[in-house]
Amino acid sequence: MSLKAFAARIFAASVHRRNRRWIQHPIQAQRKLFQHIIRQGASTQFGRDHQFDTIRNPEDFARQVPVRDYEDLKPYVNQILEGQANVLWPGRPLYLAKTSGTTSGAKYIPITDVSIKAQVGASRDAILNYIHRTGRSSFVDGKMIFLQGSPELQEKNGMKIGRLSGISAHYVPGYLQRNRLPSWETNCMEDWEAKVDKIVAETLPENMTVIAGIPSWVQMYFEKIQDQTGKAVGEVFPNLELFIYGGVNFEPYRARFESLLGRKVASIELFPASEGFFAYQDQDQEPGMLLLTDAGIFYEFIEADKFYDENPRRLTLEQVQMGVNYAMIISTDAGLWAYNLGDTIAFTSLKPYRVIVTGRIKHFISAFGEHVIAKEVETALQEGLKAVAADVNEFTVAPVISPKDGELPFHEWLIEFESVPQKLEEMARVIDRSMQAQNSYYADLLEGNILQPLKITCIAPGGFRNFMKLQGKLGGQHKVQRLSNDRKVAEGLAPYRISP
Template sequence: MLDMLIREGSNTLFGKDHGFKDIKSYVDFKKHVPVRDYEALKPYVEKMLEGKPDILWKGVPAYFAKTSGTTSGTKYIPISNESKYSHFNSARNSTLAYVHETGKSDFLDGNLIFLSGSPELDETAGVKTGRLSGISNHLVPGYLRTNQKPSYETNCIEDWEEKLERIIDETLQANMTLISGIPPWAQMYFDRIQTRTGKKIKDVFPNFSVFVYGGVNFEPYRAKLFDSIGKKIDSIETYPASEGFIAYQDSQYAEGLLLLLNNGMFYEFIPTEEYFNENPTRLSIEEVELGKNYALIINSNAGLWGYSIGDTVKFVSKDPYRLVVTGRIKHFISAFGEHVIGEEVEKAMKFTIEKFPETELVEFTVAPQVTPPAGLPHHEWFIEFSNSPKDLEAFRLELDTNLRKLNVYYDDLIGGNILRTLKISALRKNSFIDYMKSQGKLGGQNKVPRLSNDRKIADELVKFIS
C-alpha cells in the first residue's frame, strides 16, 4: 500500500518537497515525511483552497470535508476521487458482514435512517464542501434511496431541534428497521418519540432490530438507550473519520473493530507515551503489540501524509487486526502528572454502573479543579443522570476507587494527599443539550469531549448544576 501511495504522490508538490522519488522503503519514508497534525499540513491545504492542483494528491479534491478544530478553526480535509467511495462502501460492508455472520437480512426490506448533518454542500475553489455525513449522503446509491429516511429536504434543515421534529413526523408511521447515528443524538430522537407517543421505541417500531453507531464509546449510553427501546437489539460499531473510514465491527461475538487494510490508507502507530517526543517511534502494522495504546497516524490516497488524526487505539487481536478506540491524544487530564485518559474514565464509569445497575446516564465529562475554594485539588465529574444511583456518595467513592485501580499515578496522588477523591457535580435535565446548543454544536456529528485538561467546558457546565 505504501509503495502505491508514494508512486501516485511523487509528482505532487508535497511529493517533490519530501523527495518521494528517493523513497525505497518504510525506513526511507520515515526519514523524509515527518508526523504532522492539521496545523502543520495547513500551508498545503491552503494552496488547495486556492484551487491549485497536484498539491497533496494528483489533481484537485472531489470534496472538502469541513470539521472543527481546536487550534486551526475550521479544518478542510480533502477527499479525493480515489478515496470518496470508501466512506460509503465501508459503511455498507459493515452491514453486509453482519448479515453474513448472523443470517439476519429482513431489516434491509424496511426503512433505514441515518441521523446526520445537512447534505447541502457549499463550494470552495470549485470543490464541493460540507460535513462528512452530508458528503456521504450524496454517495448513497440509488437502490437504497427508496428505503432511506429522512427526506432530503428534512435532512437539509440546519436547526437540529426543528430537524428532529420533522424527522419524527416522517418516521413515526414508517417501518423503521435500522437506525444509525451518534448515541446521544439517537437517544434524543428516542426521547422525543416517547414524549409524543408515550410508548417504548419497540412499540412504535416493532421491526427495529439493528442500531449502527460510531464516534463515541457506546458503553455509557447503552443502558439508557436499550431502556428507551424496550428490548435488546443488535448493534454495529463503525469508526469513520473525515480522513478516511478506518474500521468497523465485523462480528457480534469478537471484541474490537476490524482495521481496514485495503481502504487506500497506510497506517502508522506511535506509542502514546512517546507521542510528544521530538523523534517518537513510528511502527507499521506488523510491529504493533496487543494491549498497548498507540496514537494513530495515516497516509492516504486523499493526500494526507504522516497525518495524526488525534485518536488513540489499542489492538485486541492481530489475526485479524482488530482494535478498540481508547480516546483522543489531546483529551486527557494531567494537571497533576496523572495522565488519565478517556479509556480509563469510561471504564471506571462502566464498572461503577455495574455495581449500581439502577443508574442510567445521559452524558458526562471530567475536568481538573486545580484551585478549589476550599480543600485539596480534585477531579470534577459533571454527570447528567437520567436515573440517579440510590446512594450518590457510595457511587462517588466506587467511581474514585475504580479510577484508582485503572491509573496508578492517580492512585498515588490520592494516597499521598496531593488530590482528594473526585467530586460529582450532578447536572439538571437536558444540561448537555443546552450546553451544545449554546456552542452551536447541537446534533449531527458533534460530541462532548469525555475529558479535558482545562476547565473551558467545566466553567460552562457549572451553570447547569442541579
C-alpha cells in the same frame, strides 16, 4: 424472504470472500498500498518537497516526512482552496470535508474520488458483514434512518465543500434510496432541534428497521418518540433490528438506550472520520473493530505516552503489540501524509488486527501527572452506574486544581443522569476504585495525598444539550468532550449544576 433480502445475502457472501484476502494478509496489503500512494504522491508538490522519489520503504518515509497535524498541513490545504492542482494528491480533490477545528477554526479535509469510494464501500461492507455472519437480511425491506448533517454542499474552485455525512448522503445506492429517511428536505435543515422534530413526524408511521447516528443524538430522537407516543421505541418500531453508531463509546449509553427501546437490538460499531474509514465491528464475541488494511490508508503508530518525546518511534502494523495505547498516524489516497488523526487506539487482536478507540491524544487529564485517558473513565463510569442501577445521558471530567478552603485537588465528574441515584457517594467510591485499579499514576497520587478522591457534580436534565447549543455544536457529528485538562467545558456547564 423478499427478493431484495435474498440478493443481500448473496452479495454479502461475495463481498466476504473478496475481503478475506486482505483480512488474511494484512501486512502484504499495507506494503502494496504504501508503494502505491508513494508513487502517486511523488508527482505532487508535497512529494517533491519531501523527495518521495527517494523513498523506498516506511523507514525512509518516517525520516523524510514528519508527523503533522492539521495546523502543519494547512499551508498545503490553503493552496488547494485557492484552486491549485497536484498539491497533496494528483489533480484536485472532489470534495473538502469541513470539520470543526480547535485552534484554527474550520478544517478542510481533502476527499478524492478514490477515497470517497473507499469510505462508502466500508460503510456498506460493515452492514454486509452483519448480514453474512448472522444470516439476517429482512431489515433491508424496511426504512433506515441516518441522523447526519445537511447534504447541501457549497462549491469553490470546482470542489464541493460540506460535512462528511452530507457528502456521503450523495452516495446512497439507488436500491436503498426508497428505504432511506429522513427526506432530503428534512436532512437539509440546519436547526437540529427542529430537524429532529421533523424526523420524528416522518418516521413514526414507517416500518423502521435500522437507525444510525452518534448515540447521544439518537437518544434525543428516541426520547422525542417516547414523549409523543407514550410507548417504548421498540414497541413503536417492532421490526427495529439494528443500531449503527460511531464516534463515541456506546457502553455508557447502553442502559438508557435499552430502557428507551424496551428491549435489546443488535448494533454495529464503526470507526469513521473525515480523514478516512478505519475499522468496523466484524464480530460480537470480543471487543474490537476490524482494522481496514486495504482501504486507501497506510497506518503508523506511536506509543501515546511517548508521543510528545523529541523523536518518538513510528511503528508499522507488523510492529504493534496488544494492549498498548497508540496514537494513530495515517497516510491516505486523499493526500494526507503522516497525519496525526488525534485518536488513540489499542489492539485487542493481532490475527486479525482489531482495535478499540481509547480516546484523543489531546483529550486527557494529566494536571498532576496522572495520564488519565477516555477508556479508563468510560470503564469506571460503567462500573459506577451498574453499582447503583443508574442511567447517564452525558458526562465529562475535568480537574479542580485549586479548590476552596484548602482542600486537596480532585477530579470533578460532571454527569447528567436520567434520574439522580440515591447512592451518589457509593457510585463515586466505585468509580474511584476502578480508576485506581486501571491507572497506577492516579492511585499513587491519591496514596501520596496529592489528590483526594473524585467528586460527582450533577447536571440538570438538558444541561449538556443547552451547553452544546450555545457552542453552536448541537446535533450532527458533534460530540461532548469527555476529558479536559482545563476547566473550559466544566465552566460552560456551571449554569446547569444542581444539588442531588
